Amino acid sequence: MRKQSRIVLVTGASRGAGKGIALAFGSEGDIVYVTGRTQSEGAAPLPGTVYATAEEITKRGGQGIAAICDHNDDAQVQALFERIQREQGRLDILVNNATHIHDDLIKPGAFWSKSLELANILNVGLRSSYVASYYAAKIMSENRSGLIVNTGSFGSSCYMHGPAYGAQKAGLDKMAWDMAHDLRPYNVASAAIWMGMLKTERTDAVMAAEPEKYENFFDLAESPEFTGRVISALYESSSLMEKSGYTFVGAELGQELGVKDIDGKQPISHRDMLGSPLSFSAAVVE
Template structure:
């Protein structure tokens, strides 16, 4: 039976950004559906399961609900939202985060010298975000407020790790811009959020692969929970619909809302560290 807790769905939340975002939303009292494929140790090269994340959400003060979903399978995504509809009758926050990250993504070399499997992030990552939004939309329309958030990064506008990574990030930003047009009259906001470098097990693995090259990342990394707190602040912003369609830099939104990361750190904006900023969509609309 539904209660007054905001209902969030965070995809790809066994570990990394999704796990941190889910826990942060739990700390704000949300019921959080945690999706992913990892159910037990050994299901993935990196530690973390959907059940561990759901337990951490509940421990943080929310209600964590683990649902095993392979986001490469549209039918499983539909089943997820059918369950949410039966349980809650609504979705207030959808965080599209699931992504198939290949271990060789950060390896040196040109795109044709790396495994072809790297392009899978355009299926589980880009396409899967469209599918999740498609099935979530009917459960979000008609609410006082609702937010579809896409986790992205500055690779949308400059080279990072190769064309597959960049196309994924640029696509997430574009989804937010164009879905906002369709959602406008329905009162649902769509935003893409550039996260910084995240202090995750994957980052630790990257640093360990070449400490001389990557050690500097330790001092600039954000905790995975940081973006979750930013998403919560955005959701509660009275001017949320005025932001809809934009790509925002998480570090800048944190300053706006008075959010600091663990230990009182204020992560830097890509605008300052890389001299880049999100692209702004032209207002022309063709239907």
């Protein structure tokens, strides 16, 4: 374990990908702030609370700090970063993971036949990541060190769950590219990491409803902790700044950095099946 714990913020960590990512940092002894809105078990359709995540981080040897935060409220987000600055004096890693997921997301049908509330993923998901990065960059640029990661998806390159989901994921990739330009002089990096199929509370529920349809899912899926391990290794990599701005398939970056999943397996890339990250122009127009 390194001599100094890193200060990490993972947004949207009551359950799912955010929880897994946060637990991975907890296992490395880091001080991990986790945000969420679920304060008590049963208050949400899926299991998990922000307090339970923080408690598990501490059990693993880190320090979990629960922060109730609605990422649709800029004032709450600003207060969170002011708290981190006040309590820690720095922020080493921000993982933008908070996302609005509507029950209609994976239902069949055209986008106009589903709830208009699906568009809220552009607020809590895309805009909220910009706002969190805005405040994180203020802290990191002063300390001239840090990493901002947007959790992404192959939905950036293929049709997945409809246009709102796709626009949000594609936006996160471009945001990482553009932020890298502004952050580079301050030795702060940004990146987007595409996660594969994940074993989460939500997928457990979906599989339980249609077991035959998803019988091969677990052979292809990775744990959410894998992404946390990859982000940790990226932060410690000597090539961090060289990788700043790019979008990575998590499975491929994990293989490059020598990171395996919690079961000891090497997750596979779905590039051939679902597509590749886009290449953005290096041109700069001020």
